[in-house]
Amino acid sequence: MSELFLIAHLAGRWVAVAASQVDSAVDIGEVVAVPCAPPAVRGLAALRSRVVTVIDTQVALGREPAHRARRAIIAAIDGHHYAFLVDAFDDVFPFDAAPLSCGLALDGRWAVAARGVVERDGEPLLILDLAALVPAGVVTDGAIAA
Amino acid sequence: MDDLLQEFIAETRETLDALSGEIVLWEANPTDRARLDAIFRFVHTVKGSCGFLDLPRLGRLAHAAEDVLAAVREGTRAPDTALVNAVLAIVDRIGELTEAIAAGSPLDDTTEDLLIAALAEDAVPLAPASAGPQTRTASRSVRLAVDLLDRMMAGMSDMVLARNELARRLRDQPIDPRVEGALERLSLTVGEMRDTISRTRMQRIEALFSAMPRMVRDTATPLGKLVTLEVEGADVELDREMIELLRDPLVHIIRNAVDHGIEPPALRRALGKREAGRLLVSARQTGNQIVLEISDDGRGIDVDRLIAKAAAAGLHSEAKLAAMTDRQRLDLIFAPGLSSRDVATAVSGRGVGMDVVRANIEQIGGRIALRNRPGVGLTIELQVPLTLSIIPAIVVGVGEQRFALPRQSIEEIVAIRGDAVRIDELGDSRVATVRGRRLPLVDLATLLRIEGGRMQALAIVGTRDGNFALGIGAVLDSEELVVKPVAPAVMGTGIYAGQTLPDSGLPMLLLDGAGIAAAAGLRFVPQVLVDEDQATAQERGIDALLFDDLDGQRRVLPLAAVDRVETVSASAIRLTGGRLHLSVDDGVVPLVTMAEPPATGQVTLLRLTDGVTEIGYPIRDAHEIVTLPVAMAPVRGRPGIAGVAVVNGEQVEVVDGHALFAGEIAPPAVRPLCLLHHDGTGWMDTFLRPVLEASGYRCASTLAPGETAAVTLAMDDDPPAASASGDPVVLLRSRPAMPGEAGIYRYDRAALIAAVAAEMEARGGLRQEMAR
Numbered sequence: 001m002s003e004l005f006l007i008a009h010l011a012g013r014w015v016a017v018a019a020s021q022v023d024s025a026v027d028i029g030e031v032v033a034v035p036c037a038p039p040a041v042r043g044l045a046a047l048r049s050r051v052v053t054v055i056d057t058q059v060a061l062g063r064e065p066a067h068r069a070r071r072a073i074i075a076a077i078d079g080h081h082y083a084f085l086v087d088a089f090d091d092v093f094p095f096d097a098a099p100l101s102c103g104l105a106l107d108g109r110w111a112v113a114a115r116g117v118v119e120r121d122g123e124p125l126l127i128l129d130l131a132a133l134v135p136a137g138v139v140t141d142g143a144i145a146a
Numbered sequence: 147m148d149d150l151l152q153e154f155i156a157e158t159r160e161t162l163d164a165l166s167g168e169i170v171l172w173e174a175n176p177t178d179r180a181r182l183d184a185i186f187r188f189v190h191t192v193k194g195s196c197g198f199l200d201l202p203r204l205g206r207l208a209h210a211a212e213d214v215l216a217a218v219r220e221g222t223r224a225p226d227t228a229l230v231n232a233v234l235a236i237v238d239r240i241g242e243l244t245e246a247i248a249a250g251s252p253l254d255d256t257t258e259d260l261l262i263a264a265l266a267e268d269a270v271p272l273a274p275a276s277a278g279p280q281t282r283t284a285s286r287s288v289r290l291a292v293d294l295l296d297r298m299m300a301g302m303s304d305m306v307l308a309r310n311e312l313a314r315r316l317r318d319q320p321i322d323p324r325v326e327g328a329l330e331r332l333s334l335t336v337g338e339m340r341d342t343i344s345r346t347r348m349q350r351i352e353a354l355f356s357a358m359p360r361m362v363r364d365t366a367t368p369l370g371k372l373v374t375l376e377v378e379g380a381d382v383e384l385d386r387e388m389i390e391l392l393r394d395p396l397v398h399i400i401r402n403a404v405d406h407g408i409e410p411p412a413l414r415r416a417l418g419k420r421e422a423g424r425l426l427v428s429a430r431q432t433g434n435q436i437v438l439e440i441s442d443d444g445r446g447i448d449v450d451r452l453i454a455k456a457a458a459a460g461l462h463s464e465a466k467l468a469a470m471t472d473r474q475r476l477d478l479i480f481a482p483g484l485s486s487r488d489v490a491t492a493v494s495g496r497g498v499g500m501d502v503v504r505a506n507i508e509q510i511g512g513r514i515a516l517r518n519r520p521g522v523g524l525t526i527e528l529q530v531p532l533t534l535s536i537i538p539a540i541v542v543g544v545g546e547q548r549f550a551l552p553r554q555s556i557e558e559i560v561a562i563r564g565d566a567v568r569i570d571e572l573g574d575s576r577v578a579t580v581r582g583r584r585l586p587l588v589d590l591a592t593l594l595r596i597e598g599g600r601m602q603a604l605a606i607v608g609t610r611d612g613n614f615a616l617g618i619g620a621v622l623d624s625e626e627l628v629v630k631p632v633a634p635a636v637m638g639t640g641i642y643a644g645q646t647l648p649d650s651g652l653p654m655l656l657l658d659g660a661g662i663a664a665a666a667g668l669r670f671v672p673q674v675l676v677d678e679d680q681a682t683a684q685e686r687g688i689d690a691l692l693f694d695d696l697d698g699q700r701r702v703l704p705l706a707a708v709d710r711v712e713t714v715s716a717s718a719i720r721l722t723g724g725r726l727h728l729s730v731d732d733g734v735v736p737l738v739t740m741a742e743p744p745a746t747g748q749v750t751l752l753r754l755t756d757g758v759t760e761i762g763y764p765i766r767d768a769h770e771i772v773t774l775p776v777a778m779a780p781v782r783g784r785p786g787i788a789g790v791a792v793v794n795g796e797q798v799e800v801v802d803g804h805a806l807f808a809g810e811i812a813p814p815a816v817r818p819l820c821l822l823h824h825d826g827t828g829w830m831d832t833f834l835r836p837v838l839e840a841s842g843y844r845c846a847s848t849l850a851p852g853e854t855a856a857v858t859l860a861m862d863d864d865p866p867a868a869s870a871s872g873d874p875v876v877l878l879r880s881r882p883a884m885p886g887e888a889g890i891y892r893y894d895r896a897a898l899i900a901a902v903a904a905e906m907e908a909r910g911g912l913r914q915e916m917a918r
Contacts, residue, residue, distance in 0.1 A: 032653050033547065035594035036639040036665070044636075044645060044653035049303035051645045051653040053633040080633040135635040 003097055005118055007090035007125065008073060010066070011058045016095065016118045016125045023074040023081070025089050028054065038135040039065075045083060047074065052081045060084075060133040062109035075130045084130055095120070097127060150356055152287055154195050155248045160289070161188050162241050169234055176225035185233065186215040192240060197360075203255060204243050210262045211236045223267065232264040292386060295346055302343050303628065303647070309336050310649045347387070351429045351436075352380040354389050354396065361397065362425060365404045372411050372421055373404055378428035384436050384532055391510050392438070392530065395503045399440050399526055400425070402500075407444030407524055417521075419443065436532055441525035447518045452478050476518055480504045511537070511552075511643075539656065541623040541648070544590050545599035548654050550627055550646060555659040557606040557613065559621055565769070567604060578604055578615040582691060582770035588666040589617035590657075593641075607659040614663055629656050641665050688774045690800070691752070692793060694766040696741035701799045702774060702791065707806075709753040709760070711768050716749050719764070728762045737762040738806050740786070756807045763806070774800070817844040818906055821855035823866045834859065834892075841899050857905045862889045874905035 004019035031043040031054050040060040044051050052074060058066040072083035095118035100106075106114055113132040117124045165188055172181035189211045196205030211233055217223040239261055246253040309332060316329065355377045366373045408414075408423030415421055424443045429436060453467050456478050467475075482501040507514045512530035519525075531537065531554075539550040540559070560567050560580055568579045569587060576587040585606065591599025601617035629644035632655070636642055643658035690702040691711075718729045719737065726737040728751065735753070743749055743764040752763040778789040778800060788802035820843045822830040835845045838859075849855060860866050862877040878892040890897050 030652060032655075034636050034639070034642070034655060035547075035596060036641060037636050038638070041633075041635050044655070046647055046651055046653050049300055049307055049647060051630060051647050053636060078634070080631075082633065134633070136638070 002094040004092050005095050005097075005127070006073065006092050007120065008086040009088040009090070010069075010086045011061060011063050014090070014120070014123075014125050015128045016120075017073060017128050017130060018115075019092050021075050021130050023076055025071070025073050026083075027070050028052070028072045028083050028085075040133070040135045042085065047081070047083070050081055052083045054083045054085065055133060055135075057084045057086060057133060060109065060135065061113065062107065073130065077131045077134055082130070082134060084133065093120070150352065151199060151247070154199055155244055156287060156289055157195075158192060158240070158244045161191070162237075162244075165237070169237060173230055173234065176227075176230050182215065182218060182225070185237065186212065186219060188237070189215065189240075201247070203258065204240060204247075207236050207239055207243070207258060207261065210265055214265045229265070232261070235261050235264065290346075295343075295386075298343055299347070302340050305336055306340060306649070307647070307651055309333060311651065347385050348383040349386045349389055350380065351382045351384060351389065354393060355380045355427065355429075358400065358427060362400060362404060365401050366408075369405060370410060371404060371408055371423065373408055373423045373425050376424070376426045378426070379430050382429040382431050382436060384530075388436075388510065388530060388532075391506070392528070395506045395528070396427075396438070396440070398503050399528075400427070403440060403442040403444065403524070403526075407442040407446070409445055431532070436530050438528040438530070439525060440528075441517075441523060443523040446520040446522060446524045447476065447479055447516070448520065449475050449518070452476075456481065476516055479516070480514075511554075537627055537629050537644075537656070539625065539627045539629075539646075540605075540621060541625065541654070542590075542605070543619040543622050544594065545596040545619065547594075547596060548622060548652075549590070550629075550648075550654055550656045551605060551607070551616075551659070552643070552656065553624070555607055555609070557608050559603055559605045559618075561603050562601060562617075566767075568770070578617075579770050580604065580606065580615065581768055585613055585615040586666075586668050587615045587617060588662060588668065590662075591617070591619070593662065593666055607662070609660040609663050611660075611663070612668075614666075614668055616659075616662065627654075627656070639665070689771055690774045692769040692772045692798065693752070694769070696739060696743060696764060696766055698766070699740070699799055700796065701740075701787075701801050702772065702793060703752065703754070703763070703801045704774075704803055705771060707754045707756065707803045709755045712751055712753060713748050714751050716744050716746050719743055719749065735760055735762045737764060738786075739764055754803075754806065756803075759807055761806060763801075817842055818856035819844045819846060819853065820902065821849060821858040822847050823858055823860035823864070829892075830859070837895060837898070838902070841902075843902070857902050859902070861892075874908065876901045876905055 005016040006019050006022050006025065007014055007016055008025075009015075026047065028045045028047065031045045033043045034041055034053075037043075040056055042054040042056045042059075042065075045054050046052075052072075054072065056065050056069075058064060058069075066085055066087065069085040069087055071087070071089060072085050073089075074081060074083050076082075097116045097118055099116050100114060101117070110126070113128050113130075115127040115129045118127060119125070165184065168181045168184045172178055172185060175181070189208045193205055193208035193212055196202070196208060214223065214229065214233065218225050218229070223229065239258065243253060309329075313329060313333070316325065358377065359375055362373050362375045403425055404423075408425070409417065409419075411421040414423065426439070426441045428439045431437075449472070453475060456462055457464055457467055461478070461481055462470075479500050504514050507528055507530065510530055512528055515527045515529070517525040517527070537550075538553040540553055540556060541548055541550050543549075562569070566581050570577055570579070576589070578585050578587040587604070589599075589601055590596075591601065599619055602619050603617075603621060604615040605618055607614055607616050625648065627646040627648060629646045631637070632642050632645045636645075636655075639661075641658055641661040642655045643661070644656040646654050646656060648654055689705040691705050691708050692700065692702050695701045714728060719726055720729070721727075722734070726739060726743070727734040728737055737743075737751075738761055749764050750766065750768060752765055752768070754761050754763055772793045774791050774793070778791045780789045781787050781799075784799075786802050786805050788800045788804070790797055791800050792798075820838050822834065822845055824830055824847055831847070838845050843856075846853075846855070856874075858866055858875045860875060860877055862879050865877060866875060876898070877889045878898070879887070879889040880892060882891040882894075883889055890901050892898070
């Protein structure tokens, strides 16, 4: 069964992101830094009337910061909107998702975010799970047990 | 109540519309369990609502239908056609009645008994009533999903931003006045629209209160307790979302009050209280805060037991518990897993803590406070912001960046360049001294690792544990911000409370004062320990307050003599009775000055006390608390100045506290005792006592052993038995005295006071003679 994937270019390679995760793909404006936040959080940006948390996808994958990246995939994860920086987009295509081939040794961060493989014109592309790239925060909410 | 009724009508209509399909399907197949359940739920809801809306007719119908349907659900009755018809007739009737209530038109109730009778098992099948022409009034209210409102709000914000951008672009070039006019109109409309839409989010707190009577009853009954609930201020409005967030804490507090606070009726009777406990829930708005008070007249919090439990639980060491102030002891109730009750009950459970309640209230930017009166009751005060989302904030700049600080958490902002602020290095940390108050200093630029952030001002930030000075750059603006939660990764830093998109179109972060204190590693020492530090400091030398006097001289005054520093209006200072006096709430305070105080504006005033007498000392400005050197150069010929001391390398005059108070007359310490000889009517206590007490006497109706009265007052028709000590007696008459009659008319105040004073003096004179 084929699914829709957005093909994006980041960290020097093409990857696939499930279209169901993607809200929109845009060029973002000025990013306001968030001091003390985890390195993967580039800052905050305004997207129309909404504030999005900008994630430097390359840092989240354990690589060098992508300073020039201005395009981003917008996704809503757990009620918050995030902008994942990418170098470029291709388009949305239907692909058949295949499981990761066994024996494939991915580097730590990639391993956490990879959900499978799709094949574009014979070239295998990793499926990235954006939710896995969001840096964890300390959850502090408690509910009232009445 | 009107709102509730409207809501009930809207809800019933809505359900009836949805139910009409179900009813037809149920009629076709009476054994269909899902349809049966839907109809049962409907009548059950109607019955419940009628209970507190006081709609007995509707309630009776719904109740009858519910009984029958319950029997069908249990399988004790078969859903035959007669039964289905009877139930449907009732559902129809509920619809008609609801419309009649909405229209405010009467509807005769003659057929209702028949409808209910038709539900009986052996009833004659009901002739299907022809549905009369139904009049349906147009509803004036619409039910909306909160989601839709949120989208409306978001759209509104977009609109505001678009307008701002348009205005900015237009400003860059020469602009046609007509375009400018149109833009102005647009701005105005957008502004009004924003207000209106914000108001759609407001809801009366009634929505929260309406469920309370039932909840109190349901909680109290199984416990065998009687509780009267009073609700005040149900018309206070606040954000819908806030109402939802308050629901759980409120339910918890009320259950606690009923379960733990209010005693069982028998115990209450034994204690001399009314059998039914009283629970008062009130709401009021103060500024942009809503204050919710829940008070009961139960047993209050047993602080001693709380302490014992805290010790047993190993929460704090016994020494630390012993050193705690009353306030801190009471606050132990908020410690996780600590409850003042020994036995867990079905209602509150055990160890379900006030800690969770406090956490929840604080999460929505609120505060919780307790007023405990052991044995008499407990009042819990919740203070929450009016809306979740709009917070008055101060925008500060640090380097290139801007941050918002909630205005509520800021006590004041002081510029660093003034004399009022001084910054010192203590070890590797810094402290700021602001007008004698020493505060830990956190430099925001350093904490946030922002380069080029020069500290220009200090914001005094108040947190629950203590205050600290936050070094900031410029104060840029003060505005109301729509604040949204930040992503967990940002929240995890612990220093941000939210994010916002101000009119500039650039996102901004809202700082969290308590979080900053924690991130900077500030540890606030409990007040007791600070007191100890001050005690040791006093052994080194006298602490004194350094200030600029009205004549411009820099002087110091021993701190022990300063009760407090306050700012008063110059108009409260008057030359009366030959000297300057300050009007205060309950009288006047004499003033001592070194120069003429200003006639207008505000005056800083030191309230001095030697423990007995109080005087005021107006000054120009208070600076800081200094420790006086032991050596002091004496001065001569300067009344009011004890000497000159060197403080921080500067010569300052030391005010002669002794001289300040030497001229003052202490208020009379001894008040002579008047014995009131009761005539049994209580007139003496009610009318005479206040007059005498206001004149400086003490009153009693019986003498304590060993006590003698300075004067005895009695009615002339009931004179006291001749007392052994020969105390003077003043006799009062009920009617004015005729010529030749003795005694004083009891309403002749002047004569009465004069007579008491004369007797008092005669007695004093006598005593002096005896002493000679």
